[in-house]
Amino acid sequence: MRQSTLCPTDRDDIIHPPWRPAMSADNCPICAEPQLLTIQPGELECRFCKAHLINGRHICPACKRANEIGIAHCSICGEPLTVIGAVISRQAAGHGSQRLEQLKTQAGEIKAQAERHSKVRMADLEDVDHRRIQSERDASFQQHMRDQSILKYTAIGAGIFLLLVAIISLIAIL
Ligand SMILES: [Zn+2]
Ligand SMILES: [Zn+2]
Numbered sequence: 733m734r735q736s737t738l739c740p741t742d743r744d745d746i747i748h749p750p751w752r753p754a755m756s757a758d759n760c761p762i763c764a765e766p767q768l769l770t771i772q773p774g775e776l777e778c779r780f781c782k783a784h785l786i787n788g789r790h791i792c793p794a795c796k797r798a799n800e801i802g803i804a805h806c807s808i809c810g811e812p813l814t815v816i817g818a819v820i821s822r823q824a825a826g827h828g829s830q831r832l833e834q835l836k837t838q839a840g841e842i843k844a845q846a847e848r849h850s851k852v853r854m855a856d857l858e859d860v861d862h863r864r865i866q867s868e869r870d871a872s873f874q875q876h877m878r879d880q881s882i883l884k885y886t887a888i889g890a891g892i893f894l895l896l897v898a899i900i901s902l903i904a905i906l
Contacts, residue, residue, distance in 0.1 A: 761801045762790065763815045781815045 756768035760778040767780035776785040784791040789798035794811035804814050812820065 761785070762813070783813075 753772075754770050756770045756776055757766075758768050758776075759766050760768050760781060760783055762783035762785075763778060763781035765778065765780040767778050768776045768785075769779050771777055774787045777783070778785075782793070784793065785801070786798060788801065790801045790803070790813055791798055792806035792809060792811050792813065795806060795809040797806065797808040799806055799808075799813060804817065805812055811817075
């Protein structure tokens with residue numbers, strides 16, 4: 733039984749001429765929210781996901797062609813018809829394009845930052861390499877110096893030894 737205070741007849745369009753949008757008792761077939769607004773008999777719009785439905789068909793927001801309810805993409809133009817797809821395409825189309833640009837800029841910045849970081853890492857590696865080469869050079873220089881001093885002292889020792897031999901020989905002869 734209908735609530736007769738508002739609707740004394742079964743014809744809502746007679747009571748409210750012309751048809752005024754009214755909330756539907758049904759849930760949105762796209763997002764399942766109870767947000768369906770009846771624009772006119774047979775035409776519904778979801779206030780939550782903005783799905784546009786005419787006679788049980790999902791109207792593509794891009795090309796306005798009727799699609800079967802539940803398909804992911806418009807069979808004509810490929811526009812996403814799911815809730816997330818609709819949100820993304822709205823974001824891209826509306827002021828969201830700003831957000832998209834922002835995301836692109838952010839992506840660019842992240843990339844640039846990563847490049848900077850990798851450059852820093854490269855510089856670090858180069859620095860480490862440079863220091864390694866330097867310390868190897870230092871080590872080999874020190875080794876060279878040690879070798880030099882060993883040779884020097886060996887030569888001095890040999891000289892002293894030869895000198896002693898000469899002196900002893902001289903004393904023996906005398
Ligand atoms: Zn919806
Ligand atoms: Zn389409």
